[in-house]
Amino acid sequence: MKAAVCYEFGKPLVIEDLEMRAPRPDEVLVKVAYTAICHSDLHDMNGDFEGGLPFVGGHETAGRVAETGCAVSAFAAGDPVVVSLLEHCGECVYCATGRSHLCVTKTTFDTDDALLDPRGRKVINKARVGGFAEYVLVHQSQLVKLPESFPLDLACMLACGVxxxxxxxxxxxxxxxxxxxxxxxxxxxxxxxxxxxxxxxxxxxxxxxxxxxxxxxxxxxxxxxxxxxxxxxxxxxxxxxxxxxxxxxxxxxxxxxxxxxxxxxxxxxxxxxxxxxxxxxxxxxxxxxxxxxxxxxxxxxxxxMGTTRPQLDVPALISLYQEGRYDLDSLVSGRYPLSRINEAIASTAAGEVYRNLIVVE
Ligand SMILES: [Zn+2]
Ligand SMILES: [Zn+2]
CATH class of the missing domain: 3.40.50.720 (NAD(P)-binding Rossmann-like Domain)
Known part of the structure; x- marks a missing residue:
C-alpha cells in the first residue's frame, strides 16, 4: 500500500509502497478516504515531539472498514468510520471512571512491526494511526461508526481538530x-x-x-x-x-x-x-x-485532545452539524491527492488554512 513516509526531520515526505501485516484479533484495517493535516503533524515532521524515524504521519482520518480481526464484533467491512488516535483498554481506572482519553494501558498496540518499507525497515505508524496512507491498521477502540450518509471529508476532522x-x-x-x-x-x-x-x-x-x-x-x-x-x-x-x-x-x-x-x-x-x-x-x-x-x-x-470520548463527542457534533448549529464545511481549506502531500503540508505551514485534506479514496 502507498504511504507518505517521513525519513528525515524537516525534509519532504517520500511516497513509498509499504508492506502491512494482517489485523490481530482486536484490530481493524481501514481503507482511508481522507486524512486532514494537523499542526501536530508539522511538529512531528520537524522533530519537535518525541519519537523516532521513519514514520507515517496523519491522525485525522476517516474511511471504510476493509477487514476486521476475529475478535471484533462492533464493526464490519464497509462500515464508514472516524479513526481516532485515542486507543483505550476499557478496564483501567481512567476508562472505568469515564476518562478513557487518559487510558494508561496500551493494549496490543505495539505496532512498530505493522509497517515495513521496501528495504525491510520498520516504519512507525505515528500516533497509532499513520493516516497519510491508503490503509491504516488500528485497535478497534479507536473507531467510531458514522451514519452512512455523513460525508467522510467532514468526518476526518472530527478525529482531532474539531x-x-x-x-x-x-x-x-x-x-x-x-x-x-x-x-x-x-x-x-x-x-x-x-x-x-x-x-x-x-x-x-x-x-x-x-x-x-x-x-x-x-x-x-x-x-x-x-x-x-x-x-x-x-x-x-x-x-x-x-x-x-x-x-x-x-x-x-x-x-x-x-x-x-x-x-x-x-x-x-x-x-x-x-x-x-x-x-x-x-x-x-x-x-x-x-x-x-x-x-x-x-x-x-x-x-x-479536548478531553474527548470520541464515541460520545463525534455523534454529538454530527447532530449539531445536521441541525445547522455547527459549521464543518468552512473548515475545509484545500484538497490534495496523496501524491501532492508535500504541497498540502507547505500550505498548512504557511498558517492561513484551517484544514487541508489528503484525498486518498
Ligand atoms: Zn490533530
Ligand atoms: Zn484504560
Missing part, C-alpha cells in the same frame, strides 16, 4: 451559559473552541490571533470580539472588553507555552485557563506567582 477545540470548552472548561471566554489562536483548533463557546451560550467570546484574516473569519464561527495581539497587549485588550474584570475562561489553542502566560493574565478571579495546544516537547511552562495563585484562586489545567 473535537480538540470543541472539547476544550465543553468537556474540560465546562463553560456555562453567559460566561466570558477568550480563545488564543483562531486556527483549526481555535475556531472549534470558538464554536464550542458559542454552542455553550458563552458571551463574550473573544478571539485572539496575530492575523487579521483569521480574526475576521473567527467572527463567522461565533466570536463576538477580536484582538490582534501584534502591536496590542492582548491581556489589556481582554481586560478592557470585560470591563476590567478579565475572562472566566481562557483557552490556549496554539502550541506555545508563552500564550499560556497571556491566558493567565486575562483571567478574572477564580478563572480557568485551559492549555489544549501542544508546544514543542522541551518548551518549559511559564512562571507564576504562588501568592497570586493562592489569592486569585485561578486554575491552569491541561487538556488532552
Amino acid at each position: 473535537t480538540t477545540g470543541f472539547g476544550a470548552v465543553v468537556n474540560r472548561a465546562k463553560v456555562p451559559p453567559f460566561s466570558s471566554v477568550a480563545v488564543i489562536g483562531a486556527g483549526g483548533v481555535g475556531v472549534n473552541a470558538i464554536q464550542g463557546a458559542r454552542v455553550s451560550g458563552a458571551d463574550p467570546v473573544i478571539a485572539v490571533d496575530i492575523r487579521d484574516s483569521k480574526l475576521e473569519r473567527a467572527r463567522q464561527f461565533g466570536a463576538t470580539h477580536t484582538v490582534n495581539s501584534v502591536g496590542t497587549d492582548p491581556v489589556a485588550a481582554v481586560q478592557a472588553i470585560t470591563g476590567g474584570r478579565g475572562v472566566e475562561y481562557a483557552i490556549v489553542a496554539v502550541g506555545d507555552s508563552q500564550a499560556l502566560q497571556q491566558a493567565w493574565g486575562m483571567l478574572c478571579r477564580d478563572g480557568k485557563a485551559v492549555m489544549v495546544g501542544l508546544p514543542p516537547f522541551e518548551q518549559p511552562l511559564f512562571s507564576i506567582s504562588g501568592f497570586e495563585l493562592a489569592f486569585s484562586e485561578k486554575t491552569v489545567t491541561g487538556c488532552c
Whole structure:
C-alpha cells in the first residue's frame, strides 16, 4: 500500500509502497478516504515531539472498514468510520471512571512491526494511526461508526481538530451559559473552541490571533470580539472588553507555552485557563506567582485532545452539524491527492488554512 513516509526531520515526505501485516484479533484495517493535516503533524515532521524515524504521519482520518480481526464484533467491512488516535483498554481506572482519553494501558498496540518499507525497515505508524496512507491498521477502540450518509471529508476532522477545540470548552472548561471566554489562536483548533463557546451560550467570546484574516473569519464561527495581539497587549485588550474584570475562561489553542502566560493574565478571579495546544516537547511552562495563585484562586489545567470520548463527542457534533448549529464545511481549506502531500503540508505551514485534506479514496 502507498504511504507518505517521513525519513528525515524537516525534509519532504517520500511516497513509498509499504508492506502491512494482517489485523490481530482486536484490530481493524481501514481503507482511508481522507486524512486532514494537523499542526501536530508539522511538529512531528520537524522533530519537535518525541519519537523516532521513519514514520507515517496523519491522525485525522476517516474511511471504510476493509477487514476486521476475529475478535471484533462492533464493526464490519464497509462500515464508514472516524479513526481516532485515542486507543483505550476499557478496564483501567481512567476508562472505568469515564476518562478513557487518559487510558494508561496500551493494549496490543505495539505496532512498530505493522509497517515495513521496501528495504525491510520498520516504519512507525505515528500516533497509532499513520493516516497519510491508503490503509491504516488500528485497535478497534479507536473507531467510531458514522451514519452512512455523513460525508467522510467532514468526518476526518472530527478525529482531532474539531473535537480538540470543541472539547476544550465543553468537556474540560465546562463553560456555562453567559460566561466570558477568550480563545488564543483562531486556527483549526481555535475556531472549534470558538464554536464550542458559542454552542455553550458563552458571551463574550473573544478571539485572539496575530492575523487579521483569521480574526475576521473567527467572527463567522461565533466570536463576538477580536484582538490582534501584534502591536496590542492582548491581556489589556481582554481586560478592557470585560470591563476590567478579565475572562472566566481562557483557552490556549496554539502550541506555545508563552500564550499560556497571556491566558493567565486575562483571567478574572477564580478563572480557568485551559492549555489544549501542544508546544514543542522541551518548551518549559511559564512562571507564576504562588501568592497570586493562592489569592486569585485561578486554575491552569491541561487538556488532552479536548478531553474527548470520541464515541460520545463525534455523534454529538454530527447532530449539531445536521441541525445547522455547527459549521464543518468552512473548515475545509484545500484538497490534495496523496501524491501532492508535500504541497498540502507547505500550505498548512504557511498558517492561513484551517484544514487541508489528503484525498486518498
Ligand atoms: Zn490533530
Ligand atoms: Zn484504560
